[in-house]
Amino acid sequence: MPSIADGSASPSRQAATMSANEGKGEAIRQELAKMANTRAGGTYIPPARLRAMMAEAQSSDPGSVEYQRMNWDALKKSITGLVNKVAIENIKFIIPELFGGANLIRGRGLFCRSIMKAQSQSLPFTPVFAALASVVNTKLPMIGELLVNRLVNQFRRSFKRNDKVVCHATSMFIAHLVNQRVVHEILALEILVLLLEKPTDDSVEIAVGFMREVGAFLAEEAPKANNSIFDRFRAVLYEGNVSKRVQYMIEVLSQVRRERFKDNPRVLEALDLVEEDDQITHEIGLDDEVKIEETLNVFRADPDFLENEERYKEIKAEILGDDSSGSSDSGSESDDESEAENGEAADQERVEIQDRTETNLINLRRTIYLTIMSSAAFEEAVHKLMKLSIPEGQESELCNMVVECCSQERTFSKFYGLIGERMCKLNRVWSEGFEMCFRNYYDSIHRYETNRLRNIARFFGWIIAADGISWACFSVVHMTEEDTTSSSRIFIKILMQEMKERLGMKALIERFKEPTMQESFENMMPKNDPKSTRFSINFFTSIGVPQLTDGMREHLKVVREEALAKAQLDEESSSDSSLSSSSSSSYLSDSSRSYTRSPSPRRRRQRSYSRSYSPESRRRERSHSRSYSPEPRRRERSYSRSYSPAPRRRERSYSRSYSPEPRRRERSRSRSYSPSPRKRRSYSPSCSPSPRKRRSYSRSISRSRSLSDSRSRSRSRTRTPSPPAKRRRPARDAFSPERSPSPKRSKRSPTP
Template identity: 20%
Template structure:
């Protein structure tokens, strides 16, 4: 191929052809711009924005346009769409507001709720803005500086069509705005405004956690403080207490005691004791059977796990009592009072605590106090009278004085129910006179008492407790063992004086123990406890606290019998203490038998006073059924060769002391050995000795009559007691 001037002929022809088309295109643009200037003079001062549209200046398209042939629907749609694209942004906004009002969209926006994604598109222009960014300013007007460079592909007829269509749209918008304005006057605008405000405050519903468990309303207070393990224990104990009755109290107490041992003692006392008090105070009206069963449960728990359980429960009961008293809840007060009264009946607390509460109530003597006093007296009034008649007398006198004071005051008569007060006074009078009403026969609860007797419930009795001590928030340590002794700065001198006196007495007792041939420290300690005890209960408790190892507990009975024989006059204190020890454990009973047999061997060399004290001691133990006549099986009372004058005198005093009791008691003493075949020799020897040495030497008919009763009792093989 030939190349001319460095270019080929083909390239030159191509450049010429392009130059020809360029010149033709420029001339066409000048013609179109002249037409636009003429048509713009008749249009709206704010013309619609025109789209960039490149039309290929082909002769075929020009020919079709000039001939005026009808266009296809797709071409018309493209022209309308391009024309609408030139509409201003203000028109779009007006149209959007009109549709929003028509559809009643909140906030006047057609867009959906803000989902947080719009922030990602901030700063980005829309497709419409990107097209007209160079043509439209803030007010929606066309920038004239770039219009000369645009290509207008629409004709004047098309602009007129768009103008007429725009006017129709503006008229429709005006009509709808007028309609919406009338609705606003009737409250429509207020509704939209209120809905907008409500939409601003709408909160999303909380998402429920499936793993969260339901907690009952009464347990929500302690739900955050208790662990799951303690909550399970509490629910288990509550279920057992709900099934508690007289028939299953023994088994349920065993189960709860097992639960108590599986946790710490403080947690066990708090959870179990709290459930007992809550079930009584927050439950329905309870009767005496209900209170008796729960009190038996408390007594059984104290026997199985320790008296600290019952002591802490009493403290919790006293606190709950005071709280319910301030609320004036008579139902809860009655339930708690019944529980406390039956705890006294079953030996959990002593009568001193009940009398202390009665004295507190008698000082106020409001209607609640009268109702509480009546509940106590009706449930355990006779027991209180039998245990401490002096305190009962003081209580009756205090009630009478307080009633007289209230009657003297005119204001006091309106505060108390007169009929209830009269009924309380009648009840107090009946108790004072030992008179029981026909409807007040107590329920014996034989099954419960046998079960508690088997558990040795007499050892769990709490003594020395006062109502103020139970309510004391500063009580520490084993406060239930110390009683109501409070050491303060005011009575320090009294305490020092008392301690010094006790030290002097202790020194004297130690010296006396040494004189009585108490040659070991254990014997000296037992001797000092027995001789310094306030009563037999105090001595009994102190003896049980001694640290014995092996068979050292046998020394208690030997020291006790020796102290009894050393007395110048026989003292029943030793028999009562010995009987209490025998009922506590069989080891003490066996030790006493062997000790008495040892003393029987020494009757020939024994002093007269010691022999007399020994005879009366054995007679008292037989009368209390702590020992039986089988203890005499080691003595041959039918062989005159072995019966020395001192021996005869000793056993004669023994049987005379037995015959001083009533006929029924004598019958029961001799009947206890009547049905035993191995004691046949003993029965015959007793008949011989009593007839030969007791009846023959007797001066009255009473001894002969008691002998006949004893002889018949020895023949009572059936063992029927009177």
């Protein structure tokens, strides 16, 4: 029974397995088709699954579009990885792997793009990439020609766009291809003529760098053309249309030529991989029409994919077969050498791990110090310092040692200032190093004594005035009371005085007022806080450069005017609110008015007003009386007011006499005041005491007008004198210079 069951079940099990495999294959094909329609190859696929998918696609249809797309992605990854991994030590192993693991004919566009991108991102490895390109060019000249065409096109575009970085990288790659004889030297001469035809700082700088790389080759292969190029450099130097830094670069290039380019050989021994008989040189001019074939960078289905793959296998066998004969003899020797090199490298790494005393750094500082002290002139010192083998990443130590040596002197010596200026204008590395030193020394300047502080400040003032470092370094200076110390203020003071002495006041002010540099000076000349602005104004005025504060003074003036305007607006709004509140609560009782007129035969008119307010009766009375007198051509007008408040009663009237009552507060508006029985206050120059503390105000104004031939108008004010008393405190009258003594406080009977 079991055997029968097994025999009957086996066909169904096989059918199920076949259907599952077919479903799985269909899913893989669908995913491959989806990837073929995308530009970047779709999402990430693990390597194991990718290999399974490629095996499945190859077994089903090796020439399908899906398989070609996957093969293209693998080709791109392989070429990019090998190009990025190449170095002097492993280039002999990378080249066979590159030919054997990738179809360079199909991926020649990918190879050119990868090697150009890698070279632009790592310029020190340019000789290595040029050696790799020369080896590939001997086997596949079409790739070398395509690479040169693309480099020429890229140089043209970058030169027209004034893209200094790309132009410099491209010219350096072309120079090393000329050294490797991949391209003819006529291209190098055309580039030099173009760069020096209309010299600018950037073009001459690129030409100097290009000549340093290709000068040794031109001196041997085209000496006459090389001499003419250096004559043009000399003419540019004598014309003086370029900056000092570029002039120094031309002088250094002349010195390198006199030394026969010993630091810039044509080809390093480790990178001389091609025999002269095998070299293929492309004669391409700068003005020739070039084909860059951008379509080779993207995937395109090949209908003859299988035939082309078989053809490349034959080419690969031929290339690697030629190389294998030469490499088989030296296989054991290379293995021994590699083992020895690995052992030495391991020993060096072990020593570096154990050495934690910074012995190398101390020795480097000692060497720099002795080099500076043994030099008679600054040119000799700079020349010796440039010849020192300074490890990569420790360039700042040289800048620090120059500043430290300067600070140790008893007084500032321009010897160090000239050294720093020359170094900054020779190479941008030293300029950036001194900028970093400025930031570090400004942050820690409080640790130095006064003499060292003075020398450091004068050194940086010298190189800043000489444009050795950028003026943007002033962005670290925050000229506020909180962010500065006495040492930092002294440092800035001495630095500014040195710059003023070197440049002059006019040039110094113009440099500080450049619109493009205002962002770097906003912390040094703050305008966000009036307190900091005033502090900065006082500081720069005290150190002798008040012209720098013009902008801050104008800004502070505008801020003050805005503050005053705002205060006036606030005061007006508050006064309006108080007036509105008082007017709303003033009149609460009824009011009545009576007008009486009595004409007189005389031409004299007299007008009087009397008012009385009685809060208890909640009534307001107002009477107006007018009388005319026949006095000729005379008009008299008088007003009188009196306030006689009673207990729980307020009365206001206009009269000449005042009769105070006990416990009554009477107020009248006049120029003579008599204090109340309980409390006495005086508001005018003439004050008279009363028996009780009483405050009264009386005001009498008479106005007369005479209508004679000479028409005049007079206004007089009279005062009611108070009883004499002892003078206490004088007061000032607004209308008359007369003064009366202020009475003492005493208890007296009220005056009638």
